[in-house]
Every structure is written in C-alpha cells, then in structure tokens.
Amino acid sequence: MKLATFHVDIQGDAVVDDATVKQDDGGSGGVLRPSRICQLAIISTTFWALVFLVRYYSSMQLRRRRPVQLVDVLHSSFVQRHSRPWPGAASLVGYGAAATGKEDDRGVTTAAADDDRCAGRYIYMYDLPARFNDDLFRDCSKLDLWIDMCPYVVNRGMGEELGVEGGAFSDRGWYATSQFMLDVIFHDRMKHGYECLTDDPALAAAVYVPFYASVDGGRYSWNSSFLRDALALDLGEWLARRPEWQASGGRDHFMVAGRTAADFIRKGDDDWGTKLLRHAFVQNMTVLVLESVSWVQTINVAVPYPTYFHPETAADVAAWQEKVRGAERKWLFSFAGAPRPGTVRAEIIQQCGASSRCSLYNCGVAGANCHSPGAVMRLMESSTFCLQPRGDSLTRRSTFDTILAGCIPVFFHPGSAYTQYTLHLPKDPESWSVLIMHTDITAGNVSIEETLSKIPPEKVKAMREEVIRLIPKVVYADPRSRRVDFKDAFDVAVEAVIDRVAKWRRNTSAGPEH
Numbered sequence: 247m248k249l250a251t252f253h254v255d256i257q258g259d260a261v262v263d264d265a266t267v268k269q270d271d272g273g274s275g276g277v278l279r280p281s282r283i284c285q286l287a288i289i290s291t292t293f294w295a296l297v298f299l300v301r302y303y304s305s306m307q308l309r310r311r312r313p314v315q316l317v318d319v320l321h322s323s324f325v326q327r328h329s330r331p332w333p334g335a336a337s338l339v340g341y342g343a344a345a346t347g348k349e350d351d352r353g354v355t356t357a358a359a360d361d362d363r364c365a366g367r368y369i370y371m372y373d374l375p376a377r378f379n380d381d382l383f384r385d386c387s388k389l390d391l392w393i394d395m396c397p398y399v400v401n402r403g404m405g406e407e408l409g410v411e412g413g414a415f416s417d418r419g420w421y422a423t424s425q426f427m428l429d430v431i432f433h434d435r436m437k438h439g440y441e442c443l444t445d446d447p448a449l450a451a452a453v454y455v456p457f458y459a460s461v462d463g464g465r466y467s468w469n470s471s472f473l474r475d476a477l478a479l480d481l482g483e484w485l486a487r488r489p490e491w492q493a494s495g496g497r498d499h500f501m502v503a504g505r506t507a508a509d510f511i512r513k514g515d516d517d518w519g520t521k522l523l524r525h526a527f528v529q530n531m532t533v534l535v536l537e538s539v540s541w542v543q544t545i546n547v548a549v550p551y552p553t554y555f556h557p558e559t560a561a562d563v564a565a566w567q568e569k570v571r572g573a574e575r576k577w578l579f580s581f582a583g584a585p586r587p588g589t590v591r592a593e594i595i596q597q598c599g600a601s602s603r604c605s606l607y608n609c610g611v612a613g614a615n616c617h618s619p620g621a622v623m624r625l626m627e628s629s630t631f632c633l634q635p636r637g638d639s640l641t642r643r644s645t646f647d648t649i650l651a652g653c654i655p656v657f658f659h660p661g662s663a664y665t666q667y668t669l670h671l672p673k674d675p676e677s678w679s680v681l682i683m684h685t686d687i688t689a690g691n692v693s694i695e696e697t698l699s700k701i702p703p704e705k706v707k708a709m710r711e712e713v714i715r716l717i718p719k720v721v722y723a724d725p726r727s728r729r730v731d732f733k734d735a736f737d738v739a740v741e742a743v744i745d746r747v748a749k750w751r752r753n754t755s756a757g758p759e760h
C-alpha cells in the first residue's frame with residue numbers, strides 16, 4: 247500500500263540559503279586631519295559601546311524567551327524554518343504578491359535572535375506517537391465500511407491525481423480529494439509549508455496537536471461507542487502529561503477534526519459519532535471543523551472543506567482564475583445533488599427540471615455519478631449560478647467546488663455558509679452570493695429562475711469576480727510544497743487560531759510568560 251507517502255520525512259528539511267547580506271562600504275580615502283581623527287575616535291567608541299549593549303540585551307532576551315526546562319530536543323529533527331515574508335495585500339486577482347524574500351537554513355535555535363518576521367507566529371507542533379496519526383493508515387481499506395479509502399490517502403491526503411478531464415481541470419494541482427482528509431492535508435501543510443515552526447514551546451504562539459481526529463472518528467462509526475472514543479481519550483492522557491499542556495491547560499492548543507462538528511458531539515451510547523468535542527480535555531482547545539455548532543462548550547471553528555484543487559503557487563491560482571473567468575456559461579443555473587427527504591431539495595429539483603435555463607445533475611437517479619469530479623465541475627463551470635441547498639447537514643463541500651468553478655452560489659439557508667465560514671468568506675454575503683429563503687421555496691411562491699434572471703448583468707459580473715477572487719483563500723495549497731507563495735485556507739485558519747490564543751493571553755495572567 248501507499249503507506250510510504252505518509253511517513254514523516256525527516257530528511258529534506260534543509261532549505262537553501264541564498265540570503266545575502268548587503269554590505270554598505272561607505273567609500274574611504276582622502277587625507278585625515280587631526281580634528282577628523284578625534285571625530286573618528288568618538289564615533290568608534292560609541293559604535294563599540296552600542297555593539298556591546300545590543301549583544302548584552304539580546305542575550306538577556308534569549309534567556310528570558312527560552313527557558314531551558316521546556317526545550318524538547320526530541321523535536322528538533324522535525325523542525326524547519328523558512329523565513330518568508332507574509333504575502334502582502336490582496337491584488338486584484340485576490341492573492342498576495344509573489345514572495346520576494348529568501349529562505350534560509352539557519353536552525354531554529356537562532357530563530358529568536360534575529361528580528362523576526364515570525365515573531366508572534368511561531369507554532370509548536372507535537373511529535374505525537376504514530377498511533378494518533380500515521381498508523382491510522384496502516385490498514386486504509388478498513389477506514390470506512392462502505393468505501394475503500396486507500397486511493398484517497400495517497401499524495402498526503404490529496405488523493406490520486408486527476409487528468410484534465412475534458413477541460414474541467416487544468417493540468418496542475420488537481421486531485422480526487424475526499425472531503426474528510428483535512429486532518430492529513432493540514433498536518434503536512436504545517437510540516438512542509440509553514441515557515442514559522444519552532445521546537446521551543448515557550449516561543450510558540452500556539453501549539454498544534456496533529457491528531458487525525460476525523461480519520462479516527464470515521465473508522466469505528468459502526469462499532470461500539472467505547473471503540474469510537476478510545477483513541478481520543480488516550481490522547482487526552484498523553485497531553486495531560488506534557489509540560490506544554492500543563493502550562494496553559496490546553497488553551498493555546500489546537501487541532502483539526504475534518505468533519506462536521508455533528509460527527510463529534512455524541513450524547514448517548516446509541517447515537518451517531520464520537521464524543522470528541524465533549525471530552526473534558528478538549529474543552530480548552532480550539533478545534534477546526536468543516537461545520538461548527540454553537541451549543542457545545544469547546545471552541546469549534548468552521549474552515550472550508552478541502553476541494554480538488556491544491557495549487558502550489560500564486561501563478562497556478564492565477565492561471566485557473568483566468569480560465570474560469572473566461573468560461574462560457576450557457577446555463578443560468580444548475581443543481582448537482584441527490585434528493586434529501588425533509589429538505590428544500592425536492593422543490594429545487596422540480597423547479598430546475600421544469601426550467602429550460604437550468605441544468606440538473608440528479609445524483610439520485612441511476613447512472614449519475616456525482617463522485618465523478620470532472621462531470622460535476624464541468625457543469626458548474628458552465629453555469630452562472632449554482633444552487634447550494636442544505637444536504638445531510640447545513641453545509642456542503644459543493645459550495646467550495648462552486649467557488650472554484652467561478653459559479654455564484656445560491657443558498658437557501660444562512661447557516662449554509664454565512665454564519666459558518668466567517669474567517670474565509672466576505673462579510674457582505676450579497677457581494678458574492680444569493681440567498682433565497684428555503685421557506686419561500688417550500689411555500690411555493692418564489693421562482694428561482696425569476697429571482698436569478700432579475701439580477702442585472704453588471705451585478706452578476708461583479709459577483710462572479712468576487713467569487714473568483716475568493717479562490718486562493720478557500721483552497722488548501724499542495725501540502726507537500728515548500729514554495730507556496732499565496733495565502734490559502736490553511737494560512738487564514740492558522741492566523742485566526744493565533745489571534746484567538748493571543749487574545750486569551752492578553753486577558754489572563756495564566757498564559758505562559760512571553
């Protein structure tokens with residue numbers, strides 16, 4: 247099996263040093279007069295006094311910021327640090343300017359000494375025992391009772407590479423990604439692409455726990471509740487013994503559980519899912535999920551579902567944006583999905599089927615294969631609006647496929663996106679999407695076609711441009727890459743976690759000294 251793809255790559259962490267320090271050689275020469283010599287003596291004394299002061303000060307800083315008892319040398323082999331400037335303000339196409347900085351291979355141990363673009367952004371990542379992550383893939387065929395997950399596990403959770411598929415995709419960065427692989431993608435993105443990892447917990451702005459909570463949660467869905475909870479409880483015990491945990495009660499810790507929170511809030515033994523978000527030890531942490539709930543104590547924050555696109559560079563993103571901007575959209579609207587009893591989908595399928603301007607891809611009928619990424623993406627790329635009614639839960643992965651396709655999403659419930667992805671999506675929903683309340687559809691007095699065709703063309707164009715601008719922020723860049731030069735969904739999420747922890751530190755004296 248493809249296990250090898252998952253094994254931590256300890257070699258290869260060195261990065262090229264092409265940073266050069268520009269020396270200013272103020273031109274010398276000319277005759278020295280006595281007054282000049284005097285001046286020079288004063289300047290020279292002052293200079294050396296300053297050098298001494300600066301050195302003394304930085305050695306004090308180092309001592310203060312790096313308490314020896316917390317340094318865990320075991321981790322140093324996993325740590326890498328790229329000094330890379332944060333991508334700047336979004337350009338018109340919505341991604342940061344290409345990075346101009348140089349990478350360096352100075353070890354983490356010297357990281358605190360230079361004046362430091364990672365200041366306040368360091369992440370300490372636990373080196374968890376493999377049973378909490380990599381080992382979960384030892385028998386990937388048993389991860390799901392119904393689906394063979396092995397093809398989705400390869401390429402560090404991106405799945406198998408997709409061909410161009412009749413023009414649905416571009417030739418770079420497209421993979422058949424399962425929506426439940428975010429734990430893995432995130433972990434590898436952190437390992438290879440995050441430029442501010444540290445091996446010093448005392449320096450860290452936040453602590454990342456690379457537990458594959460969603461992979462673990464999925465594999466025993468149909469077994470006893472004891473089995474479903476066992477590994478997470480094991481993790482709780484492991485964490486409780488760590489000094490990093492004891493220093494904060496876990497408040498600066500975060501992890502990714504790449505499913506909807508509904509899968510992690512089981513109450514009774516006979517109910518669905520695990521109890522992850524109800525365990526006492528998780529309640530101080532931040533957990534990133536695909537769809538959050540507000541009624542558990544644990545902070546759970548929604549981040550985008552992983553899609554098929556994992557670009558490496560801003561140029562890959564720009565090329566794709568250009569393609570969907572120019573796509574010919576012959577359908578006013580379309581819907582790809584299956585009926586779900588008790589939802590607005592029956593009316594949607596009925597309205598779409600009855601309209602000559604709607605293309606329906608009914609996954610509920612024989613022969614339709616909605617797991618075919620190419621067919622669904624092609625449909626969205628040829629539609630102006632894409633209907634996104636709720637499915638089994640309020641949100642859908644399809645919403646993010648829609649954004650990739652440059653198709654304007656039409657929601658039927660504010661909880662399908664606006665109240666969920668507040669970190670990643672614009673504050674003003676009308677700038678990039680349409681909301682038609684599901685109650686108006688089921689009451690039978692709103693025509694989707696009429697509503698959409700009344701939107702003026704220039705408004706449609708502006709909305710589409712806004713959707714296209716969102717693409718870099720909702721994709722997860724190739725987790726294997728060390729040269730990602732735009733701000734992706736991962737970057738946005740990490741930044742938010744760090745902000746949250748920083749707020750907590752400011753509001754409490756319980757935070758570790760910084």
Ligand SMILES: *[C@@H]1O[C@H](CO)[C@@H](O)[C@H](O)[C@H]1NC(C)=O
Nearest residue numbers: 391465466467468469470473
């Ligand atoms: C979990 O349930 C499945 C299906 O009933 C079964 O095949 C499997 O052996 C069970 N796993 C364990 C560890 O009990």
Ligand SMILES: *[C@@H]1O[C@H](CO)[C@@H](O)[C@H](O)[C@H]1NC(C)=O
Nearest residue numbers: 494495496497526527530756
């Ligand atoms: C959560 O944090 C509080 C203090 O902020 C602490 O008293 C409590 O013990 C922590 N919980 C766990 C499980 O560590």
Ligand SMILES: *[C@@H]1O[C@H](CO)[C@@H](O)[C@H](O)[C@H]1NC(C)=O
Nearest residue numbers: 685686687688689690691692
């Ligand atoms: C739709 O019809 C229902 C009852 O028939 C009415 O209460 C509601 O206000 C109508 N909604 C709109 C948007 O016209």
